[in-house]
Structure formats: structure tokens, C-alpha cells
Amino acid sequence: MPELPEVETTRRGLEPLLIGKEIAGFEIRQPSLRWPVEETLLARLEGQRINALGRRGKYLLILADAGSLLLHLGMSGSLRFLEAPRPPATHDHLDLVFAGGARLRFTDPRRFGSLHFTDSPENHWLLRHLGREPLGEAFSSEYLRRCARGRRVPIKQLLMNSRVVAGIGNIYASEALYRAGIHPRRASGSVSPARFGRLVESIKLVLREAIEVGGTTLRDFVDGDGRPGYFQLALRVYGRAGEPCRSCGRPIRQIVLGQRATYYCPGCQR
DNA sequence: CTAAGGACCTGTCGGC
DNA sequence: TGCCGACAGGTCCTTA
Numbered sequence: 001m002p003e004l005p006e007v008e009t010t011r012r013g014l015e016p017l018l019i020g021k022e023i024a025g026f027e028i029r030q031p032s033l034r035w036p037v038e039e040t041l042l043a044r045l046e047g048q049r050i051n052a053l054g055r056r057g058k059y060l061l062i063l064a065d066a067g068s069l070l071l072h073l074g075m076s077g078s079l080r081f082l083e084a085p086r087p088p089a090t091h092d093h094l095d096l097v098f099a100g101g102a103r104l105r106f107t108d109p110r111r112f113g114s115l116h117f118t119d120s121p122e123n124h125w126l127l128r129h130l131g132r133e134p135l136g137e138a139f140s141s142e143y144l145r146r147c148a149r150g151r152r153v154p155i156k157q158l159l160m161n162s163r164v165v166a167g168i169g170n171i172y173a174s175e176a177l178y179r180a181g182i183h184p185r186r187a188s189g190s191v192s193p194a195r196f197g198r199l200v201e202s203i204k205l206v207l208r209e210a211i212e213v214g215g216t217t218l219r220d221f222v223d224g225d226g227r228p229g230y231f232q233l234a235l236r237v238y239g240r241a242g243e244p245c246r247s248c249g250r251p252i253r254q255i256v257l258g259q260r261a262t263y264y265c266p267g268c269q270r
Numbered sequence: 271c272t273a274a275g276g277a278c279c280t281g282t283c284g285g286c
Numbered sequence: 287t288g289c290c291g292a293c294a295g296g297t298c299c300t301t302a
Binding site: 152 | 272273274275280281
């Protein structure tokens, strides 16, 4: 569920709560996540203070001097900050425990999420081959055009390729293509230079909007039930099969691309 | 190298 | 009401 804007909202919400906290230890109830959680490695963070929270694509980084925690929320993961211990519920797989008793609790019914220790995030195998940050300066229409050159894969799948650009998920791929007027099935290499410009702008716009809305309307990370909730961002095509396009009125279509539901307007997207 | 499909896991929903 | 299959916001890995 968590798309990039939600991970960024999580990062921003947690950062003021976590900075300066001393890590006392970990309570791991279910180490079997996407990859096995290695408790002995995590232990290297005991006694460390948290310096900052970072994000790379949809990966969240909790940084300390001796190393960092690298966390992914997968499809169904969420984090919440507890001021004091509280009995864990079914899918509360692990707690990061701080000196003084507060904790950060990771919940993830589907267990597609992950937690790693790394002393060099930029070289970690999960991050090493990630493409550019979609909100970064370096993610430009020239860059995307270069990545697309000669490729026949549908443009939507190119956007969801993490080696090209990090963290564009299924919802925002459809939304950005709609705003750019590009058919999701169009061969990547056949998108015109001008349209790559529109596409990159659309990606940045839709992500920024979602982060803004998420930051202002959503979520308290303290206690609560930890349900992430969804962004109030008005989705223009995602999940709207059969409903009228807000621009031209034609019914939004749903197709499958790369085994993922894909939505577009047959009138507005070419 | 590119592209396609499988794998991992649980919860929810629609149809019969 | 109960059961069963399809599907869900991710993404790495294997195979062709």
C-alpha cells in the first residue's frame, strides 16, 4: 500500500519523534519478512543515538553513527510510535525499543516489508542499483528519454522499473500518465521528447501534491491504531474504471499491464 | 542486454 | 450464511 508519498509522510512524521533517541534494543516476534531479519546485525545499533531519517525511493533509513536501519513497508506495512510498551497485536512483527521505554512498532500483515542493518546505505544491495529519485533534480526528461531509447516495454512499466526511477508505484504511474496525456501501453521508445517533458513534470507534480496532502491531513504516528489511511489526493483515473473522465467524460478504462491493474482515459491518452 | 512471469504472504470482497 | 477464487498499494529473482 505505501507509495512513495506515504513513505515520505511517514519519514517526516517520525523524524521529530526519533531524532536523539537512544536505541536500547529490538524485540523481534516474527523475523520472517521479505528477507529474514538478522537480529545479531541489528544489535550493532544498541546504545546508538538516531541522527536523522532518510528516504531512498520507498526505502526508509534510520541513521546513526554506527550504521543505519533500512526499512521497507512492502504492500501492507506501517510504523507507529508508542510512548510506552503495549501488548502487540497479530501482525506487530517487531519493535525498535528506545531507552526510556518508547518504541517504534512495525506492523505488516502481508510480510512483504523488510528490515536490514547497513553500515553503508549507498552500497547496500537493495539500494545500489536503484534509479534516480523522482523528485530529485537529476530526474529530468533527458534522463528518462535516454532510459527509454530503443525499448519496447510499455511506458507505464518503465516508470515502475526501480532501476530507472525509484519508488513510482502502481497508483502514481497511472495518475502521472493520465496527466501527461500518454497511453500507458505506448512503447517507451516511441514517446516524443516533448511528452517526456510533460511526463516528468506530471510525475513530480502528482507526487508533490500527494505528499503535501498527506502531510497536512493524515496520520498521527503516536499511539493510535497505526492504520495508515489513504491520501485524500483526488485520483483522476486509478480505481475509476467505467466512471467518466473528469476532462472529456469518456469512461475510464481498466487494463492489465505487467500483471498490474492499469487505468487510463481512451480519449485523453495516446 | 531486454522482457515476462513467478515468488513471497495475508486479508477482503464478489459471486455462487 | 459459507466457501472459493480473484485480487490488493511491491519488487526481487529466474528464465527465455
